[in-house]
Amino acid sequence: MxxxxxxxxxxxxxxxxxxxxxGTPPQGMRGTxxxxxxxxxxxxxxxxxxxxxSDETRNMLQFSEVETAFQGYIYPEMKADVFxxxxxxxxxxxxxxxxxxxxxxxxxxxxxAEVGKVNAEFGKLNKAHSHTRAMADQPAALTKFLxxxxxxxxxxxxxxxxxxxxxxxxxxxxxxxxxxxxxVDGDLTADVLDVDQSTVTxxxxxxxxxxxxxxxxxxxxxxxxxFPLSDGAELELGTSWLKGKGSHWEHHRDNINIAGADFxxxxxxxxxxRFTLQGEYLRLKRDIPVGELKRDGLYFLxxxxxxxxWDFGARFDYAENAxxxxxxxxxxxxxxxxxxxxxxxxxxxxxxxxxxxxxxxxAWFQLIFGLGPxxxxxx
Amino acid sequence: xxxxxxxxxxxxxxxxxxxxxxxxxxxxxxxKYICERIGGAEVKVESLASGGQDLHMxxxxxxxxxxxxxxxxxxRVGLDLDMWLDSxxxxxxxxxxxxxxxxxxDASAGVELLERPEGKVDASMGDIHIYGNPHYWLDPANxxxxxxxxxxxxxxxxxxKAALFDANYEYFAAETDERLAAWxxxxxxxxxxxxxxxxxxxxxFARRFGLEVAGHVxxxxxxxxxxxxxxxxxxxxxxxxxxxxxTESYYPRKGPDFLAAKIGAVVVTAPVSAGGAAGVKTYFDVxxxxxxGLEAAAGKK
Numbered sequence: 272m273x274x275x276x277x278x279x280x281x282x283x284x285x286x287x288x289x290x291x292x293x294g295t296p297p298q299g300m301r302g303t304x305x306x307x308x309x310x311x312x313x314x315x316x317x318x319x320x321x322x323x324x325s326d327e328t329r330n331m332l333q334f335s336e337v338e339t340a341f342q343g344y345i346y347p348e349m350k351a352d353v354f355x356x357x358x359x360x361x362x363x364x365x366x367x368x369x370x371x372x373x374x375x376x377x378x379x380x381x382x383x384a385e386v387g388k389v390n391a392e393f394g395k396l397n398k399a400h401s402h403t404r405a406m407a408d409q410p411a412a413l414t415k416f417l418x419x420x421x422x423x424x425x426x427x428x429x430x431x432x433x434x435x436x437x438x439x440x441x442x443x444x445x446x447x448x449x450x451x452x453x454x455v456d457g458d459l460t461a462d463v464l465d466v467d468q469s470t471v472t473x474x475x476x477x478x479x480x481x482x483x484x485x486x487x488x489x490x491x492x493x494x495x496x497x498f499p500l501s502d503g504a505e506l507e508l509g510t511s512w513l514k515g516k517g518s519h520w521e522h523h524r525d526n527i528n529i530a531g532a533d534f535x536x537x538x539x540x541x542x543x544x545r546f547t548l549q550g551e552y553l554r555l556k557r558d559i560p561v562g563e564l565k566r567d568g569l570y571f572l573x574x575x576x577x578x579x580x581w582d583f584g585a586r587f588d589y590a591e592n593a594x595x596x597x598x599x600x601x602x603x604x605x606x607x608x609x610x611x612x613x614x615x616x617x618x619x620x621x622x623x624x625x626x627x628x629x630x631x632x633x634a635w636f637q638l639i640f641g642l643g644p645x646x647x648x649x650x
Numbered sequence: 651x652x653x654x655x656x657x658x659x660x661x662x663x664x665x666x667x668x669x670x671x672x673x674x675x676x677x678x679x680x681x682k683y684i685c686e687r688i689g690g691a692e693v694k695v696e697s698l699a700s701g702g703q704d705l706h707m708x709x710x711x712x713x714x715x716x717x718x719x720x721x722x723x724x725x726r727v728g729l730d731l732d733m734w735l736d737s738x739x740x741x742x743x744x745x746x747x748x749x750x751x752x753x754x755x756d757a758s759a760g761v762e763l764l765e766r767p768e769g770k771v772d773a774s775m776g777d778i779h780i781y782g783n784p785h786y787w788l789d790p791a792n793x794x795x796x797x798x799x800x801x802x803x804x805x806x807x808x809x810x811k812a813a814l815f816d817a818n819y820e821y822f823a824a825e826t827d828e829r830l831a832a833w834x835x836x837x838x839x840x841x842x843x844x845x846x847x848x849x850x851x852x853x854x855f856a857r858r859f860g861l862e863v864a865g866h867v868x869x870x871x872x873x874x875x876x877x878x879x880x881x882x883x884x885x886x887x888x889x890x891x892x893x894x895x896x897t898e899s900y901y902p903r904k905g906p907d908f909l910a911a912k913i914g915a916v917v918v919t920a921p922v923s924a925g926g927a928a929g930v931k932t933y934f935d936v937x938x939x940x941x942x943g944l945e946a947a948a949g950k951k
Contacts, residue, residue, distance in 0.1 A: 348748060350740070377745045432743060438716035497712030502700065505711050537711075542703050542900040578902065579707065580874055612777060612872060642773070648737055 308343035308351075311643030313402050313614065318636035326633075327361060335359045338369055338402065340645055350374045354400070358420070369400070370423070374648070381434075386427045391444060391491050393511045394551045395533040397421050403647060405547075405574050405582065405608065407620040407635035411590035411600050412568025416529055416555045418484025418518070424448035428491070438497040448486040450518050483593040485527060487516035495533075507535040517557065517593075528556040545576040555593055566591040574606075582608045601625045614641025672807055675718055676725040677732040678705055679924040680787050681757055683933040684797050685725060687822045689804055692811055698735070701925020704900050705731055706777070706872070710738045718742035721753070723803050728758035729784035755803035757796040761786045764853045776870025788922060789854035790833065790937050793826050829934055833859070836941050840948035844890060846883065846915075848897040848906060851922055855940070864892045867905040875905040884912045894947045896940075898922050918943040 315336040319328045337357045345351045356369035372387035392398045396409065397417055413421075426446030433439040495509035510532050517525035533551040540546070550571040557564040568590035576582040588602035604622040611617065618637040624630065674695045676682045682697040689695065696717060699708045705727060718724060719742040726732050739747050746753035763782030771780050786792045801819045805812045841860035845852075848867040856863050865886055869879040886892070887909065895906045895917045906917045920940045921927040930939050 347750070348745065374740075376740050376748070377743045381743060383743045432715075432719055438712040495712075497716070499711070499713040505713055507712055537709075539709070543707070545709070579704075612773065615773075646733070646737065648740060 308341045309644040309646070311340045311342075311641065311645035313338040313340070313400075313642075313645060314638075314640050315402055316638040317407065319633070321631060321633045323631045323633075332636075333359055336401070338400065340643075342644075342646065345373070348376045350376060381431060383430045384427060385430075388423060388425045389428065389444075389446075390421045390423050391446065391489075391513075392428070392442060392493050393417065393422055393491055393513055393529070394493075394531045394553065395507075395509060395535060395549060396551065400647060402639045402641075405572070405584055406586060406604065406606055407618055407637045408604075408622065410551070410568075410570035410572075410586065411588040411602055412551065412553050412570055415483065415590045415592055415600075416553050416566070416568055419482060422448070422485060422489075422513075424485075424489050426489070435496075439494070440496075441494045442492065444489075444491040446489040446491065446515075448484070448489045448515065448518070450486045450520060482518065484518045485513060485515040485529070486518040487520050489513060489515035503539040505537050509533045523559055526558045530554045543576065543579040545574075545582075547572070547574040547576075549574075557593055559595070561595070564593065564595060566593055566597070580610050582610070584608070598627045600627070612641070614645055615639065672722045672804065673720055674723045674725060675721040677708075677727045677735055678787070679926075680933040680936070681725045681727065681796065681800070683924050684757075684793060684822070685800050688797055688800050688815055688818045690814065690818050692808065692814065693804070698738070699732075699923075701921065701923040701930070702900055702927075703923075704898075705923075708732070708734050710734050710741075714738050715741045718747060719744050722746060722807055723753040723755060725755040725757055725800055725803065727784060727787070728756040729763070729781045729786075730779050731784035752806040753803070755799050757799050758784070758786060759799050760795050761792050764857065765850070776868070777872030778870075783850060783853050785851040785922070786854050787933075788852060788936075789858045790826060790830055790934070791858060792854065793933065794823050797822055797826075825934075829937070833937055833941055836945060840944050843894060843944065843948055844892040845894045845896045845918075845944075846887060846892055846909065847895070848901045851898055852896060859941070859944075861896075861944075864890055867895070867897065867901075867909070880905060880908055883909060887913050887915065894918060894944070896920055896944070899926050916947040918947050 314334065316332070317328075317335040318332040321329045323329065336359070339355045341353045343351060351373050353371045354369040355366070357364050357366050368388050370388055370390055372385045372389045375384040375386070378384055390398050390400070394413070396404060396413060401409065424446035426444060428442055428444035430440060430442040433441060491511070491513045493509060493511040495507060497505060497507040499505050511530070513527075513529040515527055517523055517527055531551060531553045534549070536548040538546040548571070550569065552569040553567070555564070555566040555568070557566070570586055570588045572584060572586045574582055574584035584606040586602075586604040586606065588600065588604070590600045592598045602622055602624050604620060606618065606620045609617040616639045618635070618639070620635045620637070622633045624633065671691070672689065672693045674685050674689065674693050676685055676695060676697045678699055679697045679701040682695045685693060685695045698714050698717070699705055715738055718738055721744060724735070724739060724747040726735050745751060748754060763786065766782035767775070767778055767780060771778055787796065797819055801815055804815045837859035842862060844862045844864045846865045846867065847863055850866055850871050852861070852863060855861070865883055867875050867880075867883070869875060893913070893915045895909055895915050897903070897906045897917060897919055899919050899921050903917070903919075909915055910917050918940070920943055921930045921936055924930060924933050924936060926936065927939060930936055
C-alpha cells in the first residue's frame with residue numbers, strides 16, 4: 272500500500288508540474304470568488320417510527336447527521352475533499368471523518384488516484400453519501416456485509432478508464448479498515464487442550480449479536496461499464512470484489528471475500544422525468560474456525576422522477592446475515608421524495624421487514640438540507 | 651463582402667495541410683451550433699445537453715465521461731449554470747479540458763452581465779447565481795462574444811487554421827449583425843410589451859428587444875409557484891394589464907395556464923436552445939421562433 276501511495280504522489284507531482292507550464296487562456300467566472308475552499312453543510316433530520324417496541328429510535332424525531340465539507344483544489348489537477356460528520360449512535364453523537372481524501376485527477380498513463388479515508392467504490396451505493404441516496408435507510412445487504420455505515424477505510428485507490436469504444440473503468444484499492452473496538456460477547460466457544468496440556472477457551476464462531484463489516488487489510492477491485500441504449504436511455508453494469516478480514520478478527524480469525532454485481536438502467540423520457548431501475552447482488556464468503564459461511568444479499572430499486580420536484584420509489588431487499596445461525600431478511604419499501612432545491616429534500620419512507628418470520632413495520636420522515644456549495648464526484 | 655469572406659475561407663482551407671478534425675464537446679446545443687460555424691469542417695462537435703433540457707439540471711452520465719475523455723476542447727456556458735460539467739471533466743481525466751488548460755473554453759467570458767446580486771447572497775433568494783444571470787445567450791448580440799471565446803480556443807488548439815477560423819468568425823458575426831437588425835425591426839412592433847416569464851431566463855432577451863418583464867411565475871428562481879404567489883400575480887397582471895406569459899418549453903404549463911385562464915392572457919411557449927422545439931434547428935432559429943410567438947401574442951392582445 273505504501274508503494275501505491277508513493278507512486279500516486281510521484282505521478283501526481285510530475286503531472287501537476289507539467290500543467291503549470293501551460294499558459295492560461297481567458298476564463299469565465301465560476302465557484303467561490305476568493306481563494307477559499309467550497310464550505311458547506313448538510314443536515315439530516317430523521318423522524319422514525321417502528322412497530323418494534325425495542326427499537327431505540329422508535330417514535331423519535333432527531334438530528335441524525337451533520338456533514339460539513341471543505342472542498343477545493345490544492346494544486347493543479349489535485350483536489351482535496353474533507354467531509355466531517357456527526358452521527359447519532361444510540362443516545363450520543365459521535366464525530367468522525369466521513370471522508371478525507373486527496374484526488375489526483377490525472378496521473379501518468381491515464382490513471383487517477385484517491386488517497387486518504389474514502390467511501391470505497393464497492394458496488395453502486397457504498398460510494399454515495401447517505402444524503403445523496405434516493406432512500407432514508409440503506410439496503411439490508413449493504414448493512415449486513417459492509418457495515419452499518421458505508422465501508423469507509425483508509426488507503427488508496429487507482430482508477431483507469433479503459434481504451435474501449437464505450438465507458439469502462441477499472442480500479443484497484445488497498446486499504447486499512449478499523450476493527451470494531453467494542454467488547455465482543457456471546458461467542459460460541461469451546462474448551463480445548465493446549466500444547467502444554469492446559470485448558471484454553473477458543474472461539475468457534477461469532478454470535479449474531481455482533482456487528483459485522485470488513486476490516487484489517489482490505490483489497491478492493493471494481494470494473495464498471497456504461498452503454499447508451501439511445502439518447503434517452505443508458506445501462507451501467509458493474510462488478511466488484513473485496514478481500515479482507517472481519518471486524519472482530521482478533522477474536523474470530525475470520526478471512527472474508529465479497530463479490531458483487533450491479534446494474535443501473537435509466538430512461539429519460541423528457542426533461543425532468545426519469546425512470547431508474549437499479550440492483551446489486553453481493554455474496555459474502557467468511558472463513559471462521561468451524562468452516563466457511565456463504566451468504567447472499569441483494570436489492571432492487573425502482574425510482575420514478577415524475578417532475579422537477581417529486582420522485583417515487585420502491586425497493587426490495589433480501590439479505591442473509593453474516594453469522595453461523597443463518598437468518599433471512601426480506602424488506603419491502605415505498606419511498607416518496609420532494610425536492611425543494613438541489614440539496615434540500617423532504618422524504619417519507621415505509622418499510623415492511625420480514626426477518627425469518629418476525630415482522631416489523633417501520634417509517635421515516637426525513638428532512639435533508641444543504642447550505643453552501645456541496646459536490647460529490649460522479650457516482 | 652460575403653463572397654470575399656467565403657473565398658478567403660476557401661483559400662485558407664485549401665492552403666492548410668490535412669489534419670484530423672478537432673473533437674469538441676459543448677454544454678449546450680447553442681454552443682455546438684456556434685462551434686460548428688466557427689470551426690467549419692475542421693471540427694466535430696457534440697452537445698452534452700439536448701436542446702429541450704433545462705441546463706440547470708443535466709444529469710451526468712458515464713457515456714458523457716467517455717465522450718469528454720476523447721475530446722480536444724470543452725465549451726461551457728459558465729457562470730455556475732452548468733456546474734454538472736465539473737464532475738464529468740474530472741471523471742474523464744482529460745487534462746486538456748481542465749480549468750485553465752488550452753482546451754477549456756468558458757463562453758461567458760467577456761459578456762456584460764445582468765442581475766448581478768449585491769450584498770449577501772443565500773438560498774433565501776432562491777437558486778441565485780452569484781455572478782449574475784447566466785442566460786446571456788438569449789441576447790443574440792452575445793453570440794459574437796461566445797463565438798470570440800470559441801475562436802480563441804480553436805486558435806489555441808490549431809493555430810495553423812487560424813485564418814480559416816477568423817474568416818468563419820467574421821462571416822458568423824456579419825450574419826449575426828444582419829439578423830439582429832431584422833429581428834430588431836420585427837420586435838419594434840412589440841416594444842414595451844409587458845410580459846410575465848416563468849423563470850428569470852429572459853432579461854437579456856428583454857433588454858435587446860424592448861420587453862418589460864413584470865414578474866415571474868416562480869416566486870424566486872428555482873422555487874415552484876405557490877397558490878398565494880399565483881394569486882398575487884393575477885392581481886398584479888390585472889392591475890398592470892399584462893397579457894402575455896413567456897414560458898420556457900421545459901417548464902410545467904400548469905402555472906402559466908392557470909394565469910392565462912384567470913386573466914385571459916396568451917401563453918408563449920418558447921424554446922431557449924437549438925433543438926428545444928420542433929423546427930428549431932439552429933441557435934438563430936430560437937430567436938425566429940420566440941419573436942414570432944411574441945408577434946402573434948402582441949397581435950392578439
